[in-house]
Amino acid sequence: MRLVVARCSVDYIGRLTAHLPLATRLLLVKADGSVLVHSDGGSYKPLNWMSPPCALVETDTTWTVTNKAGEQLVITIEAVEHDSAHDLGVDPGLVKDGVEAHLQRLLAEQIQTLGDGYRLVRREYPTPIGPVDILCRDPEGLAVAIEIKRRGEIDGVEQLTRYLDLLNRDPLLAPVRGVFAAQEIKPQARTLAQDRGIACLVLDYDALRGLDNKEDRLF
Amino acid sequence: MRLVVARCSVDYIGRLTAHLPLATRLLLVKADGSVLVHSDGGSYKPLNWMSPPCALVETDTTWTVTNKAGEQLVITIEAVEHDSAHDLGVDPGLVKDGVEAHLQRLLAEQIQTLGDGYRLVRREYPTPIGPVDILCRDPEGLAVAIEIKRRGEIDGVEQLTRYLDLLNRDPLLAPVRGVFAAQEIKPQARTLAQDRGIACLVLDYDALRGLDNKEDRLF
DNA sequence: GAGTACATTTCGACG
DNA sequence: CGTCGAAGTGTACTC
Structure with missing residues (x-):
């Protein structure tokens, strides 16, 4: 260098x-x-x-x-x-612990964050235009699609809307509700979501992580 | 520093x-x-x-x-x-000549790229959620809204869709057709556009610039 | 200050 | 190798 x-x-x-x-x-x-x-x-x-x-x-x-x-x-x-x-040599590279993937994993493990009686169907549930982050069923057995973002902006709501359009064409799933989950949801995104009947869920990363730890402590 | x-x-x-x-x-x-x-x-x-x-x-x-x-x-x-x-002092800053603004200017100047008989109404035509890049009228006098991107992705189609929703509420404009114009249009964006009745137009930057030059050469 | 769109985006994952 | 989506994105511009 x-x-x-x-x-x-x-x-x-x-x-x-x-x-x-x-x-x-x-x-x-x-x-x-x-x-x-x-x-x-x-x-x-x-x-x-x-x-x-x-x-x-x-x-x-x-x-x-x-x-x-x-x-x-x-x-x-x-x-x-x-x-x-200066001779620096080759860099051993970076070790990262990402946020969105982690959030998805934590929420899937703790799907009861949405309410009692919710059951996980699977993460990365496939659709023709790409996988939706989480698909689960509510206490009544109705399908719920969850889109997870670190920051919830208008694009994420559009994305979830497209997934819902497609998922609702499947008679085995319909009707499918949408949940937009993020650490922080911008006002405009929240308004658009409400306008489309999509619920918003603010995720507390530390709390999700904390619950995770609590489970660890049981051992 | x-x-x-x-x-x-x-x-x-x-x-x-x-x-x-x-x-x-x-x-x-x-x-x-x-x-x-x-x-x-x-x-x-x-x-x-x-x-x-x-x-x-x-x-x-x-x-x-x-x-x-x-x-x-x-x-x-x-x-x-x-x-x-090292003492560097304050930097005088960068002078840039971007691409998308240039594309917009060139297409507005050469609106006949869409076909003979097209007339420019104006660039940056205002709507309540922001200006649409170009508004023009086709040979029959019907309004056409154009969204320009360097790379045409799905977001751009969504954006144009929102503009079209709003513009079509104006009785003086409706019906308004949409044209999605970009140097390069991604397959997913093209599919979504077609599904919504939006036309796609691939822009040749060099050709647009070339025509510009040709005009210059007339002098 | 918030919201939005653009970037010589860069970067990684997946098909 | 292209496509697609995320980024500790940054940045400029508007409102």
Whole structure:
């Protein structure tokens, strides 16, 4: 990895055209040839970049980074403040514990969160347009389809609506009720759901996890 | 901006939990206190990070970065290879020329792409839930609403459907047909559009731009 | 500040 | 390898 701090201007010509006026920035060149241009603020997203695989050609004042698709990142350098190279080796990679998959598993295990007498049919219940997160039956034996999101927004309600349309065509299932479950449900999504007769359920991740732990403690 | 190359392990506890085993990485501390952890490969996305606003507390061997929501990034440092600080100043920012806005402008200018006799009413035609990209009239004088995307996916069809519902309530416009236009239309989106009587139009960006150029060449 | 749409999205999973 | 959906998405824009 090479770190360069330089006064430079940058042009990108590819899927769009973008220009960065002259200023001091960090140029980060990774081992695979990819280049990131960072300023001293903003988010983790660089101002400009070129993803690998790509090739860097360097002259006195100009770096030209090109990829196979012909996209170009041209960095014009006026002054170099810092330039150092470092051998990092290969990174062992990240261990993640995701949220939505975890929520789905927890809710399936604790389907009584919806009320006493609910029974799980299965997770990832297939439909022609993709699996619905959970299918279960209420105390009266009627089918209930659950869509789970971390954040409940309008798209999720649309998605559940499509699943319900399809599931309700199956005479073995119909009528199928919908439940929109999320850690947080945006007001607009809630309104749309209510308008369509879909129930909303706010999930308490910690509580679900806590119940899980409590069960563990029985051993 | 501070650049540190160090052998370290990293833990993030917040919206999810993640762990990075011991390895040599770049730690980038920006002026606003945000921290990025980069390896020597991958894309522009850091392995781990903390977005501003956040606070960094540093001891001998441990950096703890915390934000207002209580999310924590803990970096345990075993050895420091490089440590330097640089004053970059404020970045003047990026000048962009996007694609979707350009597509909209080109199609509005060349509304005959839909067929002879089409007339533009206006771009960004207002509705209560937001402006529809283009409203025009067909050779018979009937209203046509166009939704433009770079990539046509299912969400765009839903969006256009909502616009059409609303526009068709206006007796001065109804009946309004829908056209879903994109550089590329996904099969699922096309199926949904057809099911709803919405026409699909694949846009050729280069051709639209080319026609534009041809006009320029007349001068 | 919330809501929405776009992104040079990136990333992972699945067929 | 494409398709599809999620992201600790970020970001700009509107209301």
